[in-house]
Amino acid sequence: MNEQGSIWLPEPASTVAGDVDSLFYFILVTSVIIFVGVMGAMVTFAWRYRRRSENDRPQPVRESKLVEASWIAIPSILVAVVFVWGFRVFLELGIAPPNSYEINVTARKWSWSFSYPNGAVSTDLHVPVNRPVKLRMISDDVIHSFFVPAFRVKADVLQGRYSYVWFEATRADTFNIVCAEYCGTAHSDMYANVVVQSQDDFEGWLVENMDDGSLTPARRGERSYELEGCWPCHSLDGTTLAGPTFLGLAGRTRNFTDGTSAVADDNYLRMSIVNPAQQVVEGFLPVMPQQYALDLSTEEIDALVEFIKEQQ
Amino acid sequence: MSEGSHNYLSARKGLWSWLATTDHKRIGILYAMACGTFFLLGGILATFVRTELGTPGETILDQDGYNQIFTLHGVVMVFLVIIPAIPGILGNFVLPIQIGAKDVAFPRLNLASWYLFIAGALMAVFGWLFVGNVDTGWTFYTPYSSGASNAVLWLTSAVFVAGFASIFTGLNFIVTVHKMRAPGMTWNRLPLFVWAIYATGIVQVLATPVIGITMVLLFLEKLMQIGIFDPALGGDPVLFQHFFWFYSHPAVYIMILPAMGIISDLMGTFSRQQVSGYTFIALSSVAIAFLGFLVWGHHMFVAGQSALSSIIFSMLTFLIGIPTGIKVFNWVATMYKGSVWLRTPMIYALMFLFLFSIGGLTGIMVGVLAVDVHLHDTYFVVAHFHYVMMGGALIGLIGGLHYWWPKITGRMYNETAGVIAAILVFIGFNVTFFPQFFLGSRGMPRRYHDYTELLPNFPEFAPLNLVSTIGSYILAVGLLMILVYALYSLFKGPKAPANPWGACTLEWTHTGRLPDEHNFHETPLVTRGPYDFRLADDVFGPKEED
Numbered sequence: 001m002n003e004q005g006s007i008w009l010p011e012p013a014s015t016v017a018g019d020v021d022s023l024f025y026f027i028l029v030t031s032v033i034i035f036v037g038v039m040g041a042m043v044t045f046a047w048r049y050r051r052r053s054e055n056d057r058p059q060p061v062r063e064s065k066l067v068e069a070s071w072i073a074i075p076s077i078l079v080a081v082v083f084v085w086g087f088r089v090f091l092e093l094g095i096a097p098p099n100s101y102e103i104n105v106t107a108r109k110w111s112w113s114f115s116y117p118n119g120a121v122s123t124d125l126h127v128p129v130n131r132p133v134k135l136r137m138i139s140d141d142v143i144h145s146f147f148v149p150a151f152r153v154k155a156d157v158l159q160g161r162y163s164y165v166w167f168e169a170t171r172a173d174t175f176n177i178v179c180a181e182y183c184g185t186a187h188s189d190m191y192a193n194v195v196v197q198s199q200d201d202f203e204g205w206l207v208e209n210m211d212d213g214s215l216t217p218a219r220r221g222e223r224s225y226e227l228e229g230c231w232p233c234h235s236l237d238g239t240t241l242a243g244p245t246f247l248g249l250a251g252r253t254r255n256f257t258d259g260t261s262a263v264a265d266d267n268y269l270r271m272s273i274v275n276p277a278q279q280v281v282e283g284f285l286p287v288m289p290q291q292y293a294l295d296l297s298t299e300e301i302d303a304l305v306e307f308i309k310e311q312q
Numbered sequence: 313m314s315e316g317s318h319n320y321l322s323a324r325k326g327l328w329s330w331l332a333t334t335d336h337k338r339i340g341i342l343y344a345m346a347c348g349t350f351f352l353l354g355g356i357l358a359t360f361v362r363t364e365l366g367t368p369g370e371t372i373l374d375q376d377g378y379n380q381i382f383t384l385h386g387v388v389m390v391f392l393v394i395i396p397a398i399p400g401i402l403g404n405f406v407l408p409i410q411i412g413a414k415d416v417a418f419p420r421l422n423l424a425s426w427y428l429f430i431a432g433a434l435m436a437v438f439g440w441l442f443v444g445n446v447d448t449g450w451t452f453y454t455p456y457s458s459g460a461s462n463a464v465l466w467l468t469s470a471v472f473v474a475g476f477a478s479i480f481t482g483l484n485f486i487v488t489v490h491k492m493r494a495p496g497m498t499w500n501r502l503p504l505f506v507w508a509i510y511a512t513g514i515v516q517v518l519a520t521p522v523i524g525i526t527m528v529l530l531f532l533e534k535l536m537q538i539g540i541f542d543p544a545l546g547g548d549p550v551l552f553q554h555f556f557w558f559y560s561h562p563a564v565y566i567m568i569l570p571a572m573g574i575i576s577d578l579m580g581t582f583s584r585q586q587v588s589g590y591t592f593i594a595l596s597s598v599a600i601a602f603l604g605f606l607v608w609g610h611h612m613f614v615a616g617q618s619a620l621s622s623i624i625f626s627m628l629t630f631l632i633g634i635p636t637g638i639k640v641f642n643w644v645a646t647m648y649k650g651s652v653w654l655r656t657p658m659i660y661a662l663m664f665l666f667l668f669s670i671g672g673l674t675g676i677m678v679g680v681l682a683v684d685v686h687l688h689d690t691y692f693v694v695a696h697f698h699y700v701m702m703g704g705a706l707i708g709l710i711g712g713l714h715y716w717w718p719k720i721t722g723r724m725y726n727e728t729a730g731v732i733a734a735i736l737v738f739i740g741f742n743v744t745f746f747p748q749f750f751l752g753s754r755g756m757p758r759r760y761h762d763y764t765e766l767l768p769n770f771p772e773f774a775p776l777n778l779v780s781t782i783g784s785y786i787l788a789v790g791l792l793m794i795l796v797y798a799l800y801s802l803f804k805g806p807k808a809p810a811n812p813w814g815a816c817t818l819e820w821t822h823t824g825r826l827p828d829e830h831n832f833h834e835t836p837l838v839t840r841g842p843y844d845f846r847l848a849d850d851v852f853g854p855k856e857e858d
Contacts, residue, residue, distance in 0.1 A: 007772075023682055027680060027683065028677070031673040031676065035670065038640060042644045042647070042665055045644065045647035045652065046662065049583070049647055049648065049651065049652050050652050050654070051653040052651070054814065056651035057584070057846050057852060058585055059846065061586070061588070061648055063588060067645075071638060075638070079633060079634060083627055085680075086682045086683060087626070087681055087682075089681070090622070090681035091619070093685055142459070143453060145689060147755070149755025154614050154685050154686065154688060155616070156615045158543070158549040158616055159549055160549055176770075178755070178766070180689040182453075182759040184447065185379065187375075187759060187761070188375070188760040188761045188763065
């Protein structure tokens, strides 16, 4: 899945990428020609008209109207061309075909989650090949930006307002999704994969990942741990990240920044999920998002508490 | 002309004579010391950033440390170096003499602006050292910044206060140019540096209040949870970006217009030729000052503004790009049939043309809607604005400092050292920033602490980053070399003649080795344009008839 392509651009993998690339290379080649021309003139003049004597008194040059008109007209025509071209491709990038397959995207510090029409949820984006896919995106906290270099698509993901992006992948492969809008500590780790599959494989995957209600509470909690994005900040192996590790957390005495302390019982774990800023453990900052009380059902919170208690 | 005891440096002695001075030349030197210190600080921070990125994984800084360092690098370089430096240092020192005035229109306001600038800088440093860490990036985007540490309040207050310094400076220059020109100094005899600083003044006065108000709103939002910007409180998630760029795009012209003014003077003087397209360059500076207010939305093509706004902003961006391109053609054409003298300042002027052209052409690239969607917020943009801001604004400043150094200090620097340092800066700059174009268009986002996870798909990120880091060290050596020979020249350099370059603007033709405290013994009478070398009998002696 090495994204070879050229030194300038990765191998295109969506229907719009080719159009973006053609425009990119047109501007690149035109720019190189103009640059070489201007620098050529600069070096030639600097050498040809170099100072011969400190008493040189060059005669003023009459400004040629033809030269001036051409260096106004030619750049104006060129930018008009690239503007109109860029505008047309921009419309193509902006308007999703009406038959697009729709997936919801949630971004948060510092992970992505994707939910599909049949109720399946995943941390990597799975899409069918050769079919337009439209993402409806929203952020739980700060501004993020959904960027797939191989598809040449990008859109900021805002809190409290949907934004959209669409693409049609042209080959079955795995590509990087990166966050392109700076979002804090682990911004550069906020990546995911987009897995492009054949229609059959994709449908098989959807069925496998549908939540049919058969999981035990602790397993449902584990699922939420991944999909709701607990994992970038809370490790399961004792590593300290932005938040305390879950390993051995339940039952331990916690010291808080306000000087008080408490034993981590069920109620403490629940409060820490729904109102994380109330008591902050010493050595950590109150950075945990506040929206889990709204995002998670009572059952989901119970399941998460079960899952955390299991990590001993 | 005055020599020895009556010049502006020797006229008064003691620390107080500097701290309470209202002499525009001394205030320029105060700005030089402050901006120089901040440039050194910002540069050290930059080498930290590049060292961290030189190899994959954590090299010298952890994630939070890196985020704080690049934030501080941006804040220091933008608000404490590039915005104030050219108007503050060279505008102050040179502009009043170039128009034949004794001082700026409001000398005490001028001194006040320096103190406000220092107060702003100290607030930023205090907030950083004693209040907490700031990791918002120099752009302070909400809602990230409204949830960040209270040190953000210190930094935004610092920007607010330093903004008034900028407004005072701009106001001062506008009034000075309007009211204090010497007899015969008509508008079409103004040196192009004066035109540029004048246009910059307009932008400073009109745009800076917007960032001030924005910072106040951010301050209130954070303290009182009003709900202007934060969607969780009912605010608009992209409003802050509109306000921010409504200042910060015009601020790009605050940064680049003065450098363009320097380049115009250098091209004319060192080609000994009338600057090609004088009227066009002069008036386009003013036009850019106004048009610059109408393009802020090109920072937001993927931020969630309407498609129609994006299209209009893209079109306006090209409108402003064309005159800038024409200026480059004019500067090159100035050398045609001239007498081109390749001294250090001229080498920087040619370097400016090279680097700024790359910055401008890649600016067209990111101004094109569909291409910007891919390139936005990647290293391509980082490379682009470093070519414009450092390759343009700062190289222009360095060229200008070399040009006016003999007039400011009364001494020459070592020409050979100057050329060697310029070559190092040129090589170092390109090795640092050119690979970043590839990094960005291949897909590496900006403000990334680490790129290890992307290496399986993008193995070239490692060597490109390493090359960029090595380039930054070469650049650092070149810049430090300038500092060394400048300090040597200050104490040991040979005494400069009054007009070492054979220039024909007033600061060279009508003052001594060092200008007097009040610049001129008698008010100059101006009888020709700033680049009329063939009429400059006072520079070259009477013309031989042939």
